Amino acid sequence: MKKQTFKKLFALIISIMLILSIIPLGTFTVSAVQYGYGYYSYTVNNGEAEITDCDESISGDITIPSTLGGYPVTSIGNRAFLNCSSLTNINMPNSVTSIGFEAFYGCSSIANIDIPSSVTSIGGYAFNGTAYYNNQSNWENGVLYIDNCLIGAKFDISGEYIIKDGTRVIAYSVFEDCDRLASITIPDSVIIIAGYAFDCCDALTSVTIGDGVTSVGEYAFYGCSSLEKINIPNSVMSIDACAFEYCHRLTSVTIGDSATIIGGYAFKGCTNMTSITIPKSVTDIGEGAFSNCGNLKIYCHENSYAHYYAVENYIKYEFIKLIGDPSGDGVIDANDLPYFRKALLSNTDTFDERLDVTGDGKFNLADLVRIKKHLADNNIVLGKIN
């Protein structure tokens, strides 16, 4: 009896100790210190201030301060000005680069908005419920802009839409669930395709990405089930997590030569994708980027990151054959010339298509002359074979 009671007590003490040791880990999460100034609450991170909240009693025309506590205000946080319905006008400083999710949602008295040109990121629904947003005369063909930022689209927008030339920023989730949108053209002026921008656009078959776009955001084209082809231009440096996840009709993708990052699950579940060309510049591919892409073959350069990724993840691969690059390193330079000379001397009958710079199906002196001219002038366009 006594022994059992002691055992029970011991068990109880152990459980209490366990609970005590677990609770602090779970409840005391590290959160940034909140500072206050006037109507504003803000946090400071890496020497930059983010406005996280504003007292809803704020009213009239305001100028948001460009510094708080001596730190530049670079971010208007998620829901920071939510339902500040007595605000009539906001003047944002040029220090702001990011406007958060629902940042000015429900500011129902704001009829005019200026977004400074410093802003590169606008969260979803940032200006919904403002008088500007609610005024139908501000909308053009189902789409709403503020300055050169695209901040809203109607769910029933259909057919082809060409984003206005000069547009710099597309807001998060702006065309999300626009399931009648068939074609979108993103001009060169756009810097970033924001996260969720086109997710679940079921009818989207044609996407043209402009040459100024540097990143394709997370979930940007998630579940675009009609999309068959996409060309990622040379300007794009990162394809973020889940960007093309479940685009199950996607068959072939070419990634331009500046890309360095392909995020996790970026192409997960693209079950019909048979080919993706990944340049040497890519040095990071996230977990599961190509999971459930059963028939995929990665076209890559030998000893590139993509090559090793393919090997490690049991994905089929083939080296990119670049005309003029018989050395196979993905670069056409003087190091390739010995291969041309050797082939001329050796008289072998095995034809290496990478040597046929003139494209006549034969290899001879004319190819050596042409590659030398290419190296001297660098103005002859040489193509890829596969």
Ligand SMILES: [Ca+2]
């Ligand atoms: Ca080479």
Ligand SMILES: [Ca+2]
């Ligand atoms: Ca030839």
